[in-house]
Amino acid sequence: MIVNKSMFPLQTGFGVISKMQDKFAMLQMQLGTGMKAQTLADMGRDLPVSLSVRSRLSTISGYNASIEQVSLRLTFYDNALSRMDKIESEARNAARQGQYGTNNINISTIAAQSRARLDEMVTMLNSDVGGRYLFGGAVTDKAPLPDTDTLLFGAGGRAGYQTIVTERKAADAGADGRGRLGASIDPLTPHIVSVAEDGVHPFGFKLSTISTTSGAVSVTQPQPGVAPQGDRVSITFAPPPAEQIRPGQTITMGFTLPDGTETQITLTATDAANATGAPGEFVIGADDDPDIAAAQTAQAFTDAFHARLEQVAESELAAASTFAAAENFFNAAGEPVLRVSGDPATATALRVASPNDTIMWYTGQSAAVSAVGMGRLEAGRTYDALTATAQVSLTEKVPVSAAHGFRIANAVTTVSDGGTSPATTHVAGSPASMSVAFDGTEQPGDSITLTLREPAPSNRSREVTLTAVSGKAGPGQFTIGGSVEETAANFEKAMLRSVTEAAADAEGNPRQSVSALVEDSGRVNYGMQANESGYLRMMRSFAAMSVETYPEITNASDPNAPDLDPAKHRFDAMARRQQLELSEARNVERGSIELVAMEIGVAWSAMNAAQERHTNYKAQLDNLLSDVETVSKENVAMEIMALQTRLTASYQVTAMVSKLSLVNFL
Incomplete structure (x- = not known):
């Protein structure tokens, strides 16, 4: 019988012990850290799953970071839009027709109040969050608007809004202050009054309608675009023995103003005995010669018409010019900035302003074509x-x-x-x-x-x-x-x-000018452009109200006669236009403050829904990653105890075998 160690291979025993020691060391590490492995190489078959889950978690983390940034910007938008809506409401209540205030204080202070509102609007539209300007569409590295002083008064030799207003008012009023309109009488037909513009152009009064309550007066209706006089009408006062116009009967002419609004002038006939000299009154001719009497009536009508034109030009036309200039200067998307071409008093056209001679009020991203006006x-x-x-x-x-x-x-x-x-x-x-x-x-x-x-x-x-x-x-x-x-x-x-x-x-849609990817197949569009309808109407209205001046009040003691006071009449005309520009009825217009706020709310909703999905998905991935990468310390402790018992036994058996020999056996 041969007794030796060949029956008990020590190398194999040592190998097993070494592996158990490595396993013991790994279990101790797992017990201490709770992790299955310290390196990716030690993950084994779990490595692909671990890498995939971690990659997905990293992507979700990026989405959440983007959502956090967008959330900050949307919060700013929400606050700004709320403030703008309040400013709009304040402006509507600040200037109302007939509300002049004690000692006409409203007329005296409306310009300063409007300037303050304009300055606040400019500040908000030029606000930046984290160095990113938010009201210039995709142009986020510079403020979309100049400062308020530059907008109103220009800079570096370039004209601001005040200059555009001055030019437009002069072009609309004409050299004689009658709104580029006049009445004339041909000596060959002294009983016929012709009313015509001084040419075909976009300035001044535009005749739209004419009517009379007298059967003794015949009128012709205006024909827009008739060259070279533009709109032309005639008023014929029939001479006796035909029936003449009687006291109390009227002739009314309607006019379209430069800002698209309408006004009218009514002239009332009276006889010499009852004449008061009130505006809009003309005296019926009373000469014994019927032809001379008709000519006197025509001349009296012409004089009264010219006087009334000058009065209305000081109020309604001046206010319309100021708002028309606001539309020319504060251009909308798809429209250029416009200025009067040539000498304003005799100008017949507008021209496209150049950045070299005119301040461009908005320099952010803007569409070159707009649906309003069919793309010009x-x-x-x-x-x-x-x-x-x-x-x-x-x-x-x-x-x-x-x-x-x-x-x-x-x-x-x-x-x-x-x-x-x-x-x-x-x-x-x-x-x-x-x-x-x-x-x-x-x-x-x-x-x-x-x-x-x-x-x-x-x-x-x-x-x-x-x-x-x-x-x-x-x-x-x-x-x-x-x-x-x-x-x-x-x-x-x-x-x-x-x-x-x-x-x-x-x-296109201004909201799509800026977007953020918040999930794999979902983007949040939240771009904003300062020349959208809601902001634009506020800018135009506040600027117009801030630069307008009013004649000296002459009938402060007579609050029931504002029509006799140019200052009150102009204030009413300006207030009416501001009410129209900022009317609640415009809330349904595309680009209004209210619709923009609703669209921002939709962006909030989409973003919050995406964030909630990320939260739920991240929880699932964290659980999966925990299953793949972490261990149960209780189970590891039990494995350590079992391994420790086997390892001790292995040590003893190996020691005994290593001492095995014939001598020891005997």
Whole structure:
């Protein structure tokens, strides 16, 4: 019998003991740290799961950091919009028609109050959060507006709003202060008064209607756009033996003002015995010669009309000019800044202002095309009775700006039956135009395609195609009517709708100018642009109210006669326009403070929902990671005890075997 160590291989025993020692050391580490391994290499088969979960947790952490930043900005927006809404309400209550205050204090203080509100608006729109300006769209590295003084008074030789107001008021008033309108009498027809503008231009009073309560007076209605005098009407006072105008009978003329509002002048006839000299009163001629009497009436009407024009020009027209200048200077998206071209007193056009001579009030991101106004395109419709044709035209708005609005690139007709109608005409130039003539031969399937081009840098072309149908028209269609006039009207309506839709698509949504990725397939859009409708109306209104001045109050002791006081009348005119600009009815307009606040609320909701999903998902991933990377210390302790027992036994057995020999065996 051979007794030796070959039956008990010590190397194998030592190897087993070494492995148990390593296991014991690992268990001690796990007991101390609660982690399965100290390095990724020690994770074994759990490594891919651990890496994947940690990567996902890192992504969620990035989303949460983005949400935290956006949350801070949305909080600022919420506070700013709340304050703006309050300022808007304060402004509506500060200036109301007929509310002049004790000793007319409201008239004296309204400019300073409006200036303070304007300054607060500018401050809020120029606010930054963490060095990021929030009201310039994607342009976040600079303030979108100049300071208030620069806006109002200019800087570096460039004109501010005050200069634009001065020019516009002079252009609207004219050299004689009568709103570029006047009455004249031809010596050959002394009983006929002609009323006309001093040319075709956008300034001053625009005659819109005329009426009389006297059957002895005949009038002609204004015809807009008649060159070269512009709108023209005539008032004929019939001489005896025809019936003459009687005391108390009136002649009323309506006018469209530069800001688009309406006003009217009513002149009342009276006889010499009852004449009071009140504004708007004219004396009926009483000469024994009937022709001279009619001429006297016409002359008295002319004098009263001129006097009343001057009074209304001091109040209503001046206020309208101030707000029109605000619209010219504080330009909306897709519109250029405009100024009077040439000598204001005799000017006949506006021009596009240059950054070299005029302060640009907003320098943030802005759309070059706006849905409002069809992207600076104007439509018209005429009917030619001689040729029995109706024509619809589309023209670029004057003054044309290469950087703002659609440009008309082409117009093409496709006739379904190979005929020649409707006929389209495209005229290039500045402004470019197109027209479509209808002669009654239109057939279903005929189509007109307009090609519109956006300004640089996009230069994108958009095609608007309108197809004739015999029944009810759908999108991109127009109905062939029972007459050429009806067909033309249907086409014009369809064209206005389609071009407006194209302009809206080109304009885009200011909210999308800035966005944040808050989850894998979800973004929060929260961009803001200071030239949106709500902010723009407040800027225009506050600026207009802050620069307006009022004549000296002459009838402070007679609160019941504001019409006799130019200061009160102008205050009323300004207050009425501010009420209109800041009316609650505008809350439904795109870009209003209220709708913007609602859109910010939607962004809040989307962001909070994403954050809640991240919280829940992170909890699941943390549990999974814990299962993969951590251990139960109780289980580890039990393993250590069991391993320690086996290791002790192994030590003893190995020691005994290592001493095994024949001598020891014997």
